[in-house]
Amino acid sequence: xxxxxxxxxxxxxxxxxxxxxxxxxxxxxxxxxxxxxxxxxxxxxxxxxxxxxxxxxxxxxxxxxxxxxxxxxxxxxxxxxxxxxxxxxxxxxxxxxxxxxxxxxxxxxxxxxxxxxxxxxxxxxxxxxxxxxxxxxxxxx
Numbered sequence: 001x002x003x004x005x006x007x008x009x010x011x012x013x014x015x016x017x018x019x020x021x022x023x024x025x026x027x028x029x030x031x032x033x034x035x036x037x038x039x040x041x042x043x044x045x046x047x048x049x050x051x052x053x054x055x056x057x058x059x060x061x062x063x064x065x066x067x068x069x070x071x072x073x074x075x076x077x078x079x080x081x082x083x084x085x086x087x088x089x090x091x092x093x094x095x096x097x098x099x100x101x102x103x104x105x106x107x108x109x110x111x112x113x114x115x116x117x118x119x120x121x122x123x124x125x126x127x128x129x130x131x132x133x134x135x136x137x138x139x140x141x
Contacts, residue, residue, distance in 0.1 A: 010127050011124065011127040011128065011131060014120055014123050014124045014127055015124065017120055018117065018120045018121065018124060021113055021116055021117045021120060022117060024113055025110060025113045025114060025117065028106055028109055028110045028113065029110065031106055032103060032106040032107065032110065035099050035102050035103045035106065036103060038099055039096055039099040039100065039103070042078065042092055042095055042096050042099070043096060045073070045075055045092060046092040046093070046096070048074075049074060049075070049076070049092065055072075055073040055074070056071065056072065057069060057070070057071055057073075058070050058073045075092065076091065076092070077089050077090060077091055077092070078090060078092060078095050080095050080098055080099075
C-alpha cells in the first residue's frame with residue numbers, strides 16, 4: 001500500500017470519528033435541552049406551590065404523541081427517571097437539584113466532545129494537506 005493510500009484511509013477514519021462525535025454532541029444537546037425544560041417546569045410548579053396556588057388544568061406529556069389533561073395540580077413530589085425505566089419519587093426541590101446535577105454533567109461531557117471535535121478537525125485538515133501534497137508529488141512525477 002502506498003503512503004498516499006494510507007493518508008486517504010486516515011482521512012476516512014478521521015471523518016467517521018468526526019461524524020460520530022458530532023452525532024454525540026447533537027444527542028447531548030437534545031438531552032440538556034430536555035433537562036432544562038423539565039427544570040423550568042418544576043420551578044414553575046414550585047413557585048405556584050409556594051404561593052399556595054394550584055394549577056386548575058395542566059397537560060402532562062405521556063409520550064411523544066399523547067398528553068394527559070390533569071385537573072387541580074398541586075404536586076409535592078414528582079417521579080424522576082434514574083435510568084433503565086427506574087424512577088425515584090422526589091420532592092420538587094430535590095428533583096430540581098437532580099436536574100441541575102445532570103445538566104452540569106451533560107455540559108461537561110459536551111465541552112469534552114467539542115474539544116475532541118476541534119482536535120479531529122485539526123487532524124483532518126493536516127491529513128487533507130498531506131493528501132494534497134501527495135497528489136501534487138504524484139502528478140509532477
